[in-house]
Amino acid sequence: MIELDGLTRRYGRVTAVDDLTLTVRPGVVTGFLGPNGAGKSTTLRMLLGLTAPSSGTAVIGGVRFRGLPRGLRHAGALLDAGDVHGGRSARAHLAALARSNGIGYRRVDEVLGQVGLGDAAARRVGGFSLGMRQRLGIAAALLGDPPVLLFDEPFNGLDPEGVRWVRELFRRLAAEGRTVFVSSHLMGEVEHCADRLVVIGRGRLIAEESLEEFAGRAGRAEVVVRTPGSTMLATALADAGASVRPDSGGALAVTGLSAERIAELALGLRIPLHQLTTRTASLEEAFVALTAADVEYAARETR
Numbered sequence: 001m002i003e004l005d006g007l008t009r010r011y012g013r014v015t016a017v018d019d020l021t022l023t024v025r026p027g028v029v030t031g032f033l034g035p036n037g038a039g040k041s042t043t044l045r046m047l048l049g050l051t052a053p054s055s056g057t058a059v060i061g062g063v064r065f066r067g068l069p070r071g072l073r074h075a076g077a078l079l080d081a082g083d084v085h086g087g088r089s090a091r092a093h094l095a096a097l098a099r100s101n102g103i104g105y106r107r108v109d110e111v112l113g114q115v116g117l118g119d120a121a122a123r124r125v126g127g128f129s130l131g132m133r134q135r136l137g138i139a140a141a142l143l144g145d146p147p148v149l150l151f152d153e154p155f156n157g158l159d160p161e162g163v164r165w166v167r168e169l170f171r172r173l174a175a176e177g178r179t180v181f182v183s184s185h186l187m188g189e190v191e192h193c194a195d196r197l198v199v200i201g202r203g204r205l206i207a208e209e210s211l212e213e214f215a216g217r218a219g220r221a222e223v224v225v226r227t228p229g230s231t232m233l234a235t236a237l238a239d240a241g242a243s244v245r246p247d248s249g250g251a252l253a254v255t256g257l258s259a260e261r262i263a264e265l266a267l268g269l270r271i272p273l274h275q276l277t278t279r280t281a282s283l284e285e286a287f288v289a290l291t292a293a294d295v296e297y298a299a300r301e302t303r
Contacts (some may be wrong), residue, residue, distance in 0.1 A: 001025055002047065002148060006056035009042050009203075016042045018203035019056070023293035024181050026147065029174045031211070032183035033287060040183045040202035041079070043154055048077055060148050072101040075148040076141030081133040081156070086126025090117055090136050093125060094143060103144055111139040116165070130157030138166070146180040155189045156195055167193040187284040199287070215286045223259045226251040226265075226275035233271050240265060251275065 002024035009017040018270040024030045034040050045051040045057045049066030058064070060075045068074050082158050086092055094108040112121045115135040120128070125136065134157050141149055151170075155163050174180045184190050190197075197214050199207040206213050227233055230252055234244045237254055239263070247253040254262060259278050266273050 001152075002058075002060055003062070004043070004047075004056070007043065007046060007058050008055045009046060009051060009055045016203055017046070017053075017200075018109070019121045020200065021056075022198055022205060022208050022271055024179055024198065025196075026177050026179040028195035028209075029170045029180045029193050030196045030198060031190040032181055032184055032198050032200075033185075033190065034200040034206075036096075036185075036200075040200065041152060042203075043200070044077070044079060044150055044181075044183060047150065048075070048079070052093075057109045058233070065095075070101045070103075070144070071077045071207055072097060072103065072140075072146060074144070074146055075150065076144055076146045077150040077152075078134070078137035078154055079150075079152045081130065081137040081201030083218060084125045084133065084136065086122060089122050089124055090139075091121040093136065094140060097140055097143055101144055107143060111196075112143065115139045116130045122280050131159060131162055134158055135162070138169070147177075148177065148181075149173060150181045150183075152181060152183045153185065155184055155186050163189060187287055191283040211283065215283055221255070222279045223257070223262055224251050224275060224277050224279050225254055225262060225273065227266065227271055227273050229241060229266075229271035232269060233266055236265050236269055237262065253279075 004020050004022050007017055007020040008015065020043065032040055042051060046053050046144065047060065047065060049064065065071055065075060090112060091108055094111065095105060098105060098108055109118070109121065112118050115138050117132065117139065120132065125133065128136065134154060141151065154166055158166060166292050167189065170180050170182060174195070182190065182194065191211065194211055196210050197207060198205070199214065224247055225233065226249070230250065234252055237244050237257060240257060242254050242256040245253050257278050263273065263276060
């Protein structure tokens with residue numbers, strides 16, 4: 001489990017992380033989101049003892065990471081896939097990490113095979129593609145078989161097969177009871193693998209909740225209705241207090257009434273329905289709506 005209590009980091013007059021208090025629990029994949037400059041990477045670095053907090057605490061399993069003599073047995077992390085000596089082979093890189101953390105060498109080949117780099121174990125990392133470096137970084141995070149895992153932008157450089165593999169890996173690790181904390185700017189990938197979200201903006205906590213709860217905060221759900229009797233049904237829905245607007249393909253987008261109530265009204269008027277589905281905001285729509293005031297580098301339209 002990861003716990004932050006009043007975590008703050010200042011650089012002169014700039015506050016990168018501002019009184020951040022939250023808990024990341026085991027057994028689920030937790031997505032860590034925020035606009036550029038929100039403080040996500042700084043938060044992860046403070047968790048791993050790479051950056052000292054100005055105030056507050058960040059602990060993993062109740063202990064500061066820097067106080068753990070064999071840290072990879074307690075928490076594994078991928079922060080920067082490029083932070084590897086290019087002259088070393090993949091096996092040599094992991095062997096050095098294993099030796100410094102009291103991990104047997106047999107584990108090195110196990111994780112290389114697990115991430116799909118078994119055949120590239122003897123190759124120098126300098127010749128790896130970005131996707132291969134990402135896989136090597138994930139292998140390093142898994143090396144100590146830790147209960148807590150942190151990943152910063154793990155989908156970068158991966159092909160579609162690699163993205164699917166990473167998603168499935170995160171879900172499997174969480175199902176094993178591990179704490180999985182994933183920071184990414186790729187909303188679609190987070191939406192496909194995360195169960196809960198932590199969202200920050202300008203270093204402050206915006207949301208800490210399930211993915212469904214976060215999406216629901218962006219606005220009310222709409223019911224999409226497609227029918228040959230759209231004009232008659234739209235009138236009936238408006239009379240019943242619903243808000244009705246045209247949607248793509250001649251459908252109606254309805255708010256203020258449930259799908260069940262719409263079906264009852266249509267049945268009473270003998271209006272056939274070809275589609276009746278509930279649509280909630282996507283993760284990207286919810287994210288944009290709820291972090292708009294916290295975007296530090298917003299582009300402006302030019303004329």
